[in-house]
Amino acid sequence: MSTLWRNGNRVRLLENGEAYFPAVFAAIRAARNEVIVETFIVFEDKVGRELQAVLIDAAQRGVQVDALVDGFGSSDLTPTFKASLAEAGVRLRSFDPAARVLGIRANVLRRMHRKLIVVDGTVAFAGGINFSADHLGDFGPEAKQDYAVELEGPIVQDIRSYVAAAIRPHRDQVAGASVPVPPAAGAVEALLVVRDNEQHRDDIERHYRAAIRSARRQVVIANAYFFPGYRLLRELRRAARRGVDVHLILQGEPDMPIV
Secondary structure, eight states, X not given: OOOSOEEEEEEEEEEHHHHHHHHHHHHHHXXXXXXXXXXXXXXXXXXXXXXXXXXXXXXXXXOEEEEEEETTTTTTOOHHHHHHXXXXXXXXXXXXXXXXXXXXXXXXXXXXXXXXXXXXXXXXXXXXXXXXXXGSGGGOTTOXXXXXXXXXXXXXXXXXXXXXXXXXXXXXXXXGGGSOOOOOOSSEEEOOOOOOSSSOSSHHHHHXXXXXXXXXXXXXXXXXXXXXXXXXXHHHHHHHHTTOEXXXXXXXXXXXXXX
């Protein structure tokens, strides 16, 4: 995975499922060679079924389709749902699948929380939105507020290399090598930063702290589960004390007791 900032990218902010789902599904419908999907949750609701339909259609027209879902977050997918994907040629995998113990999901502490999509090595999506109807306003008062970005440009190669190596670790270790770097699509400088429990435990937080330290006017953080460490809290306090307008947007009605 590259650790270099990439120039020449286009980034579009997508707010909630109303913007995110149509953009993702349109990109998959237009795919000619490859679709890679990593997501924490797929539910068998209207959103999950549309994802299923566009992936099946892509695979049936000869597109290589790989999907990785989390064994905890997507544990309710039925055999029928999964079989229909496999029969069409979609390679569906589950991260850390585990049988339920007395009806309870036991793999609560090992989760694949990424939401990354790459289509044809030219467009990518990253953010916090799962494939579930609770990311749409018509879900009701408990609908989620969340964001994602659509990316085009050289940064897409870094994202594609990362997800391809994760989803096809044994036969595609250098997955990005044969895919040309996408041409410049805009003027945004971008960097892919990842987290894991081994070599990259605090990489994302370090970039957050650096951004907060460089802030001169405003910092806005919208976060559902806000458990910052001392160092991030210290940078927020320092920013506020030097006159930066600091806003935290957190959950009004937390869905997890610990919050």
